[in-house]
Amino acid sequence: PGKLFQDGMINVSALQAVADSLSSSSKVFKSANEKVQGIGDTHISQVTELVDKAKDGFATLNGAVDAAEKVAPVLPQMLGANGQTRNYLMYAMNNVEIRACGGFGGSQGLISVTDGQMSIGEFVPCIARSKDEAVESVDEEDETLFGDHSNLYISGNTYSPDWPRNSQRVAALWKSEYGQDVDGVIGIDPVFLQYLLGLVGNVSLPDGTVVDGTNAAKVLMHDVYWNYPVEESDGIFASVASAAFDKILGGIGDVDVANLVSAVERGAEEGRLIAWMKNDDEQNAIKEMNIDASLPDPDDPSADPVAGVYFNNLSFSKLDWYLNADTQIGQGVKNGDGACSYRITVTLTNVMTQEEARKLPDYVAASAPGTSRDDERLYVSLFAPTGGSITDLTVEGTQFGLFAATWHGVPCYSGTVDLHAGETTTITYTLTTSSEAGDKPLTLRQTPTCQAARDSASA
Known part of the structure; x- marks a missing residue:
């Protein structure tokens, strides 16, 4: 892992080699996983324990193989190979004001990747616009079902459960405010942030309060509203999100890969990590990985x-x-x-x-x-x-x-x-x-x- 992720940088060629190797081995892995998962109960507790460990390990590997197979063809370009720069907007949603896709948009920050070198900009409050100022039209079906009101247009873009359409509006709002195109929008919530902090360590609020893998969700979705002035709440959310991602980008190389895969899979399964990509091939890969959070075709x-x-x-x-x-x-x-x-x-x-x-x-x-x-x-x-x-x-x-x-x-x-x-x-x-x-x-x-x-x- 230390050779794949180090000092905020992803070794694109090494990661691609791993992905290609996993992808080309997929048939063997899947066959082995089926055989291991098919092992029945044993009469010796020590053997049962070893079999269970093997089943868990092969299940994790099988998940990694599936992901590699789907992402391998588009992975280099997504990581800015050959000197290109990719810009991804991290959209932090707050479940305490619930929205169909997760939560109300609290803050957002830009992660840029060039040849695997990642940098993160300052997290800022999500952009608000009135309906008359909206830069992206709302689908008539959305408007009929969810109501003709500002939640479909402004920073509450997650009112519709269709994340690809929501993301396109979020991206358009970002461009209208900062003049910058983005290559994708990635939605996360404080619970997923807590999962990641559990892998890389803690961060601190400006007043010294420690936020870590046990309390991040409670701090961001409860304590800030009960214990801090209202005008500070958005700033605290943005501060923790920014510090957390700095910590994650810097410490990811020291994280156990199986634990990282597990945290990402858990976040995806729970709908706490969702993504949209502007490029059609990349969006198809996102959809194959079941993190596109789209409504039925x-x-x-x-x-x-x-x-x-x-x-x-x-x-x-x-x-x-x-x-x-x-x-x-x-x-x-x-x-x-x-x-x-x-x-x-x-x-x-x-x-x-x-x-x-x-x-x-x-x-x-x-x-x-x-x-x-x-x-x-x-x-x-x-x-x-x-x-x-x-x-x-x-x-x-x-x-x-x-x-x-x-x-x-x-x-x-x-x-x-x-x-x-x-x-x-x-x-x-x-x-x-x-x-x-x-x-x-x-x-x-x-x-x-x-x-x-x-x-x-x-x-």
Whole structure:
């Protein structure tokens, strides 16, 4: 690892050689992984322990091989080979004001790469524009589904769950402000930042508070709002993000590669690391790695079926630290036409205590018209796969409800729910996949929340 990453620089030729080697060995690796994963239980505990270790190791290697195979052809150009400079905008999202793609855009910074040499600019607050000043138009389907309001245009570009379209607006806003084109936009949240700090060490706030791999999410999504003046919160977020990436770029060569792969995979699986690339070939590689965070292709009913469950904060608050979102997918039932139906339950809970509700800082509390201070008002969107459907929907525990709609022909339900301190709303529905998807299993893409980090901090 020290020869691949050192002093903020990636050895492009060495990394390419590793990627090519992994890619050319993919058939052997995959065959070996299948054989190892197929080893059954043993009757000797020491042997079982060794087998389990082998299974974990081969699973990690198999993931690395898959990634290498998809990225190898475009890796050199993405790392600025042959003296070219690539510019990537790091877009830091704050889940405590939840948005469908993650969270409200808090700060952003530019990472430049030339022949693998990386440098990072200052993190600055995300750019705000009114609808009349918008530099990039909003898709009519987005506007119809998510509302004709500024959240679709300004720094809250993550209101739509379609990250590629959001990123193009973010990139256009950056160019309008700084006159600079970017080659990609990479979205991260404080929980993913915490995963990375767990590998490279801690950073400090201006007042000396230590932020590390155990508390970064809590500091950035809770403590700054309760313990610091409002006008300092964005600056603290930007300061930690900038210091963290300096630390990451400088210390990445000392990190265990398996742990790094694991952290990146975890962030990607949880939707805390998402990316868009301007170059079509690079974007295809991002899509193959499942970090593109895009909505279903409305023209491809044979694609892998995904159940989309997305949330947006409508209470003008920082209350989503207290949001629990639990989605359960029942056993699939095969239909006569080859489609598969699943019963899905989405349980949303505001876990705030009455004592916390009484002490809420004004900046944290709800301030939207018609809300009380402890009101988690959420806009919920449920997406079916292309060619699929949503039926038999019920909503319990809220005064509002969801309405049927479509996004470029893809069926969905959207609407508002209210959750006061301690309250729960349960949404149940049947999702049926396209008959053209065959036996492909249904997967879930859900807006990432703060709850795991919150529960971990409490423990």
